[in-house]
Amino acid sequence: MTPEQFIAFARVLPEPLLLVNSKGEILEINKPVVDILGFSRQEILEKTIFELATEPESKITSYLKACASSRTMVLGSLNINHSNGKTLVFRSQGAVVSPGSKECLALILLRLEERKNANINFILLNKKIEELGREIQRRKEAETALSKANQELELRVEERTIALIETLNELQLTQAQLIQSEKMSSLGQIVAGVAHEINNPINFIYGNIPHLENYIKTLLDFIEKHCEYEPDNCSELQYFREMMDIDFIVKDINKILGSMKFGTQRIQSIVQLLRNFSRMDEAEFKTVDIHEGIDSTLMMLSHRLQGRHYQYPEIMVIKKYGELPFISCYPSKLNQVFINVINNAIDAIEDLVISGHWAKTKSPDINIENQQVQPPTICITTNSIDDNWIEINVTDNGVGIEEHLQNQVFNPFFTTKPVGKGTGLGLAISYQIIVKEHNGHLSFHSIPKQKTTFTIKIPIK
Ligand SMILES: Nc1ncnc2c1ncn2[C@@H]1O[C@H](COP(=O)(O)OP(=O)(O)O)[C@@H](O)[C@H]1O
Ligand SMILES: [Mg+2]
Known part of the structure; x- marks a missing residue:
């Protein structure tokens, strides 16, 4: 260069x-x-x-x-x-x-x-690096804080959502309960009213049957006597006696009186059951016989148990009642639970009927693969577990509850039934009544397509 x-x-x-x-x-x-x-x-x-x-x-x-x-x-x-x-x-x-x-x-x-x-320059560079380092640190911290805040927020939103869902469920249940208890109380009023109205005339009829028996007997005696004292007219009377079939009437009249007695007695016992069921006088805590409640509930549902329109077979009800003490409870509410649970059992059996289960096994009790195919049955057992608790089991051999649905059946508005048939409230309300109002337990065990048992446990006092 x-x-x-x-x-x-x-x-x-x-x-x-x-x-x-x-x-x-x-x-x-x-x-x-x-x-x-x-x-x-x-x-x-x-x-x-x-x-x-x-x-x-x-x-x-x-x-x-x-x-x-x-x-x-x-x-x-x-x-x-x-x-x-x-x-x-x-x-x-x-x-x-x-x-x-x-x-x-x-x-x-x-x-x-x-x-x-x-x-x-070196110092400036160092400074710059330091500043950058600090800035990076700050940003990192801010990012961490932000993501933490985000997480917290998400958690809080989640908690809030869960709380809201719970509140909503509770509100819906309360609303449903109000509607249901309103319905039940008006149903109870109607039942009680009807029972009362029927009770008087039926007592009237029943009470008069013995008098009627007496009067008829007296009249017949009188006719016999008439024959004895007026032998001249006897052949004519005999003629009328045969023409009018008086001998048959005399025999049949007793039968008629007997069935009238039986019928009125039956009506009286139905009225008694209706009164038990409605128990309008017992909205408060009372000491009652649980079996009476179950029996009156079965009576209320007898039209469903009897088999209808040739479509549904009769459902056998097996009662295995143990010795139960009187129970302190809200009787009308417990009856409501019995109705819900037994109605569900009947629905479950009808579902299986529709699926053709019993049609295939024409004669019941056929042994298929070591399994006894029983006719449609609802079995109700009661026991006292110990000095403090009693247990009521309602078992049906209906469709059962699919495993993946088992954790939902107590949810309000959960139903597998078509619109108009199911409300999804029966078990939610029953749960409320047994668990919240009686400090009891309501649980179930189900084998799909075989059977379901609902178990109600309530404290005696
Ligand atoms: N005994 C039973 N067998 C089979 N399924 C049942 C039984 N009891 C209840 N379930 C199921 O639980 C659901 C909820 O019952 P529930 O609360 O009484 O409402 P709903 O009867 O109006 O459907 C029913 O739709 C049904 O799927
Ligand atoms: Mg139901």
């Missing part, structure tokens, strides 16, 4: 550059050197590098030698006095431009970088 080439190249660069030879003569410089040292260009060019720098000559010479003989950039340091007398500390990078020979000296390019600036 010639000094001219150096100038052309160094002019455009912002850092201080010097072209020196291996003897330390300064051949050329660029403007930044003038600016940084405070001397004029001429003043600098008149000096050697040894005059400019404060280091001992030997040290500078060996540095220049190293630069001249190395193929790579050689780092060094030079202290140079500013025109104002202050010493500036430079880092220097020296590179050979043309190697020395016998004819000419080696040319070396020196690039200066003031230590102070470098330090400041």
